[in-house]
Amino acid sequence: MSPSLTPSELSRYSRHIMLPEMGVEGQQALKAASVLIVGAGGLGSPLCLYLAAAGIGTLGIIDNDTVDETNLQRQILYNMDDIGLSKVDCATSRLRKLNPYINIQPYHTALSSQNALDIIQPYDLVIDGTDNFPTRYLVNDACVLLNKPNVYGSIFRFEGQATVFNYSKGPCYRCLYPAPPPPGLVPSCAEGGVLGILPAIIASIQATEAIKIITGIGTTLTGRLLIYEALDMKFDELTIVRDQHCCLCGEQPTIKGLTNYQQFCGIADTPIDVTYGEIASQELKTLIDTNTAPTIIDVREPYEREICHIEGSQHIPMQQISNHLQEFDPNQELLFYCKLGGRSAKVCQLFTDNGYQRVTNLKGGIMAWANEIDTTLTQY
Amino acid sequence: MNITIRIPSPLRRFTEQAAQIELNANTVGEALMALNAQYPDLQTQLMDEQGKLRNFVNIFHNKIDIKQLQGMESTLDEGSELRIVPAIAGGKK
Numbered sequence: 001m002s003p004s005l006t007p008s009e010l011s012r013y014s015r016h017i018m019l020p021e022m023g024v025e026g027q028q029a030l031k032a033a034s035v036l037i038v039g040a041g042g043l044g045s046p047l048c049l050y051l052a053a054a055g056i057g058t059l060g061i062i063d064n065d066t067v068d069e070t071n072l073q074r075q076i077l078y079n080m081d082d083i084g085l086s087k088v089d090c091a092t093s094r095l096r097k098l099n100p101y102i103n104i105q106p107y108h109t110a111l112s113s114q115n116a117l118d119i120i121q122p123y124d125l126v127i128d129g130t131d132n133f134p135t136r137y138l139v140n141d142a143c144v145l146l147n148k149p150n151v152y153g154s155i156f157r158f159e160g161q162a163t164v165f166n167y168s169k170g171p172c173y174r175c176l177y178p179a180p181p182p183p184g185l186v187p188s189c190a191e192g193g194v195l196g197i198l199p200a201i202i203a204s205i206q207a208t209e210a211i212k213i214i215t216g217i218g219t220t221l222t223g224r225l226l227i228y229e230a231l232d233m234k235f236d237e238l239t240i241v242r243d244q245h246c247c248l249c250g251e252q253p254t255i256k257g258l259t260n261y262q263q264f265c266g267i268a269d270t271p272i273d274v275t276y277g278e279i280a281s282q283e284l285k286t287l288i289d290t291n292t293a294p295t296i297i298d299v300r301e302p303y304e305r306e307i308c309h310i311e312g313s314q315h316i317p318m319q320q321i322s323n324h325l326q327e328f329d330p331n332q333e334l335l336f337y338c339k340l341g342g343r344s345a346k347v348c349q350l351f352t353d354n355g356y357q358r359v360t361n362l363k364g365g366i367m368a369w370a371n372e373i374d375t376t377l378t379q380y
Numbered sequence: 381m382n383i384t385i386r387i388p389s390p391l392r393r394f395t396e397q398a399a400q401i402e403l404n405a406n407t408v409g410e411a412l413m414a415l416n417a418q419y420p421d422l423q424t425q426l427m428d429e430q431g432k433l434r435n436f437v438n439i440f441h442n443k444i445d446i447k448q449l450q451g452m453e454s455t456l457d458e459g460s461e462l463r464i465v466p467a468i469a470g471g472k473k
């Protein structure tokens with residue numbers, strides 16, 4: 001039995017109810033539905049706003065982060081007053097003001113192998129708005145194990161992908177990508193950048209798919225991977241099918257429970273052939289103070305250097321670094337840094353691959369330095 | 381056959397920022413070989429040591445996953461479009 005709508009709900013949702021495909025029945029289905037949004041960031045912001053406005057009866061939101069000023073370029077759930085506060089708390093209070101007729105269920109935690117099945121179990125549908133491979137595989141696997149549709153969206157720079165996984169005999173994420181890229185190969189949004197409006201487009205598509213699945217109208221994206229390219233303003237769809245040999249959803253699955261996703265994505269493992277050193281900010285400070293510091297090279301983009309830099313460092317953006325290899329003496333002590341330590345690790349690897357013996361990476365990048373050593377620096 | 385290969389933005393740093401590459405090839409395998417010859421840094425991104433397509437990269441020929449066709453042996457037509465679609469994870473941060 002679908003829950004009935006009160007007169008104020010009938011009025012609030014009248015523009016939906018007028019749609020012949022939707023009607024009172026469709027709106028009742030939305031009220032009866034429960035949706036879990038994983039991640040309250042770029043994709044999660046418009047997802048929360050539109051699905052709350054649409055009258056989804058129970059909206060679960062899971063995120064462990066706090067609001068940071070760099071989020072405000074695209075995470076439209078939040079404003080300046082929210083900086084430093086829990087995203088899930090800010091989202092909950094904003095959505096309760098937007099629509100008091102629905103239940104918001106906040107989860108102040110990161111989705112993990114330990115809690116995923118319990119958290120997802122009561123929901124009809126999951127929307128993936130995460131930002132990293134371990135959580136994407138975790139969401140996918142939990143959805144397949146619990147047989148829940150997984151509305152997928154992902155963004156990078158000017159491009160987005162969206163589809164529906166594990167729904168009406170369609171593929172799962174592992175059918176498409178059996179394994180993730182090794183860490184460092186694909187830059188994250190924090191390192192690669194993202195057009196602020198991009199998540200709104202992809203999230204709107206995800207929210208549309210969720211509403212279609214719940215109300216049973218239209219044709220969903222299952223079996224089609226939608227690719228959006230903002231620069232060319234092109235939408236393309238690619239055909240994807242369930243892989244009968246898929247290790248998770250195939251005919252003879254080998255995965256029957258959740259695993260360690262950090263390890264699966266190579267993150268917890270120490271890379272075997274790391275041949276360069278790593279030091280923490282405090283160690284570098286000691287070296288500088290005792291005049292024994294190596295040559296310090298900033299490999300970030302010029303605009304990042306304008307925000308902040310370590311005094312006395314040289315600047316060679318990562319893209320140009322291979323042209324400058326010859327300028328350094330192979331016996332020279334070199335220390336590289338970037339924002340968080342990921343790009344500079346790749347540069348360290350490049351130098352050691354080319355026979356440089358005394359190469360060091362600054363752990364945690366300049367953000368660690370700004371946190372621990374020079375707190376006057378602007379963080380970004 | 382004259383065909384085009386569309387390069388996604390995460391991989392354009394290996395193609396001197398080119399988004400689309402035109403070349404001549406009869407099969408998907410030949411097209412990728414020609415592409416890798418032109419941009420050697422791209423090879424390790426797309427293929428493993430055995431020359432097999434990596435697990436986090438898919439190639440679509442005229443919008444169909446080559447795994448549903450004849451894989452690397454899939455034949456191309458004049459004007460065929462190949463699309464490289466790697467896994468991307470962004471969304472929250």
Ligand SMILES: [Zn+2]
Nearest residue numbers: 172175246249
């Ligand atoms: Zn599968």
